[in-house]
Amino acid sequence: MKDKFTVAGKSYTSRLLVGTGKYKDFAETKSAVEASGTEIITIAIRRSNIGQNPGEPSLLEILPPSKYTLLPNTAGCYSAEDAVRTLRLARELLDGHSLVKLEVLGDPQSLYPNVVETIAAAKTLVAEGFQVMVYTSDDPIIAKQLEDIGCVAIMPLASLIGSGMGILNPWNLQLIMERVQVPVIVDAGVGTASDAAIAMELGCDGVLMNTAIAGAQQPVLMAAAMKQAVEAGRSAYLAGRMPKKLYSASPSSPTSGIISSKHS
Amino acid sequence: MITVSINGAARQLPNATVVAALIEEMGLTGKRIALERNGEIVPRSSFLQLMLEEGDKLEIVVAVGGG
Numbered sequence: 001m002k003d004k005f006t007v008a009g010k011s012y013t014s015r016l017l018v019g020t021g022k023y024k025d026f027a028e029t030k031s032a033v034e035a036s037g038t039e040i041i042t043i044a045i046r047r048s049n050i051g052q053n054p055g056e057p058s059l060l061e062i063l064p065p066s067k068y069t070l071l072p073n074t075a076g077c078y079s080a081e082d083a084v085r086t087l088r089l090a091r092e093l094l095d096g097h098s099l100v101k102l103e104v105l106g107d108p109q110s111l112y113p114n115v116v117e118t119i120a121a122a123k124t125l126v127a128e129g130f131q132v133m134v135y136t137s138d139d140p141i142i143a144k145q146l147e148d149i150g151c152v153a154i155m156p157l158a159s160l161i162g163s164g165m166g167i168l169n170p171w172n173l174q175l176i177m178e179r180v181q182v183p184v185i186v187d188a189g190v191g192t193a194s195d196a197a198i199a200m201e202l203g204c205d206g207v208l209m210n211t212a213i214a215g216a217q218q219p220v221l222m223a224a225a226m227k228q229a230v231e232a233g234r235s236a237y238l239a240g241r242m243p244k245k246l247y248s249a250s251p252s253s254p255t256s257g258i259i260s261s262k263h264s
Numbered sequence: 265m266i267t268v269s270i271n272g273a274a275r276q277l278p279n280a281t282v283v284a285a286l287i288e289e290m291g292l293t294g295k296r297i298a299l300e301r302n303g304e305i306v307p308r309s310s311f312l313q314l315m316l317e318e319g320d321k322l323e324i325v326v327a328v329g330g331g
Contacts, residue, residue, distance in 0.1 A: 018331075042330060094327075
């Protein structure tokens with residue numbers, strides 16, 4: 001049986017979700033997205049540039065909704081009201097598309113989620129028929145509350161957005177996975193391939209990243225590395241790792257038949 | 265003339281301007297945009313009918329790269 005990842009009723013082969021910000025141009029964005037093998041990409045909703053280059057291509061011409069599942073986000077929103085308004089605009093922009101990434105930030109230094117506003121926004125959005133994938137802290141109690149509200153995926157941070165600090169609290173991620181039934185996707189904090197592999201080895205359903213790829217010296221190569229890391233981590237999780245044996249070595253080669261001058 | 269706010273900037277428009285005319289003038293016709301007027305979504309289907317009024321606050325958004 002093929003290992004599929006299902007969120008909001010749709011199945012995907014790739015468990016890597018990528019953001020589309022911070023690339024030097026659309027060509028690099030497209031190459032990196034393709035190298036990552038992703039099927040779900042996040043986009044931001046911003047004011048149109050009044051009177052500026054109306055002829056230049058748009059992101060959605062480069063990465064068409066016919067090819068990717070688009071996940072409009074609420075990055076930059078600091079209140080439930082702004083997040084809800086942004087996603088209503090996104091739904092109109094994308095012809096009624098209801099799958100969204102909710103994030104409500106607490107302050108611009110840490111970009112840490114404001115879970116009080118996040119919960120308020122999630123309630124409104126779910127009531128309005130949105131399918132909400134929610135960025136949140138790694139608090140297992142909040143994660144469970146967000147699931148109970150009706151969010152379709154819980155996306156805890158591994159460390160701060162854009163920090164590349166990796167997975168700082170694997171225990172909390174495991175507490176979340178023990179409590180919620182919907183997919184758990186590490187969102188934010190991955191810095192390099194091993195971080196993504198560790199998230200998947202822990203049993204996370206997927207990993208969402210942007211800066212780890214876009215901020216690499218060679219983003220397209222890093223996108224390919226992340227694809228492999230997520231696949232390797234997932235396979236290792238499914239394979240079931242050997243138990244750790246502290247202070248107890250165990251030889252891999254046969255223990256008998258060894259030539260020796262000490263024993264007969 | 266009426267004065268409206270578009271993405272936070274004041275702008276003068278002739279009386280009885282419909283949304284579609286504004287979109288046209290901004291070079292956004294046929295582009296993937298979404299429009300909010302005084303906090304409410306304006307469906308694309310009503311761009312041709314909806315007439316702007318003095319003091320309207322409009323937000324016109326597009327999709328951009330983001331994580």
